[in-house]
Amino acid sequence: MDNKTVIITGANSGIGKAASLLFARHNYTVIMACRNIERSKQVQEEIISESGNQDVILMRVDMSSFDSIHAFCEDYKRKFQKLDILIHNAAYFNHGEKYRLSRDHVELTFATNTVGPFLMTHLLLEPLKKSSEPKVLNASSNIIKHFFSPKKAIAFDNLKGMVNKKLKHSVYNSYRDSKMALVMLTFKMAENFKEHGIRVNALQINGARMSSATLKKFKPIWRIPALVQNLFFPPAEFMANNYFQICTSGQFSNTSGKLINHKLEIMEVGPENPGFKDIWGASVYPVYADKREVQNKVWQLCRELTAQYLNSVAGTKALS
Ligand SMILES: NC(=O)c1ccc[n+]([C@@H]2O[C@H](COP(=O)([O-])OP(=O)(O)OC[C@H]3O[C@@H](n4cnc5c(N)ncnc54)[C@H](OP(=O)(O)O)[C@@H]3O)[C@@H](O)[C@H]2O)c1
Structure with missing residues (x-):
């Protein structure tokens, strides 16, 4: 195998950590893209020691900051020619x-x-285009099932600042909307990057046991339901293996623009009036995800939000 490189964001815990170890064991150069270097350093050392692969590299990124993402990508492009996954x-x-x-x-x-x-x-995009089989995988969630209800829609007004001060903020709803928007971006990216041979898919994660580090981030009252959920969730390694299969197996080499479930089945869009089986199963996703005008709105919003920043940075321009 020619040396392949994978970037995994949030690689210091849970599924990201398990996936880093799995790719390292398969001799990939693994870039652990993490925001807390001090905490992640121990995890990097653990992965190197368990896999015997020295090419496990820790690089800093805060995925909520345009500046940090830009700095990370510039650093990556200085160090590496191509990116495979x-x-x-x-x-x-x-x-x-x-x-x-x-x-x-x-x-x-x-x-x-x-x-x-x-x-x-x-x-x-430039290093991805240099790979013979470039892949992008987005981690979504079964929380998007809420959109089976025709009343649900992404709360666009809420994204740039609290428009209606009377609205009670719910992190749960924001998370739900962000994961639906990510699925929509998956469909758009697959189309827009097709000419470059880049395959873009999303995995619908239905649960993975949370580490103690993750549980500690929760407010105490929310730790109890999370602990109960953990009893029923498979270990993070299960979903990490799904990341690996989607990105490396011949089964998915031509798959792009798809939402894939935890059983590694390609999901289809559900009916307008979903039944119990559709909602509780994992074979279909809500019609809302396929709404062209909403997909375009998500894409356009991401462009607008990043445009001012990119135009202000030397050597970059707003994205098309
Ligand atoms: N576990 C589940 O049951 C479940 C269910 C559905 C979907 N998912 C999805 O699966 C993925 C992995 O989840 P997990 O359960 O493995 O969670 P986790 O253990 O909490 O890992 C999340 C990772 O994201 C990192 N992160 C958070 N904000 C960041 C930022 N601004 N910049 C860079 N990194 C940041 C965290 O870093 P820090 O350590 O620095 O905070 C951590 O490494 C997520 O996309 C999640 O939404 C999980």
């Missing part, structure tokens, strides 16, 4: 947290889980 695994989800804006004045969940992956993928 980009996995957007990092996510912000903190129950009970108040409404917060990122440094770039975007609602923090949406900034981290949706706009960050949009910006990073664009800024890494």
Whole structure:
């Protein structure tokens, strides 16, 4: 195998950590893209020691910050010619947290889980194009099932600042919207990057056991339901193996623009009036995800939000 490189964001815990170890064991050069270098250093050392692969590299990125993403991508392009696999695994989800804006004045969940992956993928297009089989994988969630309800829609007004002060902020709803928007970006990216041979897919994660480090980030009251959920969730290694299969197996070499479930089945769009089986199963996703006008709105919003920043940075321009 020629030396292949994978970037995994949020690689210091949970599924990202397990995926880093798996790719390292398969001799990939693994870039652990993490925001907390001190904490992640121990994990990097653990992965090197367990895999015997020295090419496990830690690089700093805060996925909620345009500046940090830009610096990460510039650094990557200085060090590496090509990129084979980009996995957007990092996510912000903190129950009970108040409404917060990122440094770039975007609602923090949406900034981290949706706009960050949009910006990073664009800024890494050149090295991706140099790979013989470039892949991008987005980590989505079965939380998007809420959109089976025809009443649900992404709360676009909430993303650039609290428009209606009377609206009670819910991190849960922001997370739900950010993961649906990420699925929509997956479909758009697959189309827009097809000419470059880049395959873009999303995995619908239905649960993975959370590490103690992750549980500690939750407010105490939310730790109890998380601990209960953990009893029923498979270990992070299970979903990490799904990342690996989607990005490396011949089964998916021509798959692009798809949402894939935890059983590694390609999901289809569900009916307008979903039944119990559709909602509880994992074979179909809500019609809302296929709505062209909403997909375009998500894409356009990500472009607008990043345009001012990119135009202000030497050598970059707003994304098309
Ligand atoms: N576990 C589940 O049951 C479940 C269910 C559905 C979907 N998912 C999805 O699966 C993916 C992995 O989840 P997990 O359970 O493995 O979670 P996790 O262990 O909490 O890992 C999340 C990772 O994201 C990183 N992160 C958060 N904000 C970041 C930022 N601004 N910049 C860079 N990194 C950031 C965290 O870094 P820090 O350590 O620095 O905070 C951490 O490494 C996520 O996309 C999640 O939404 C998980």
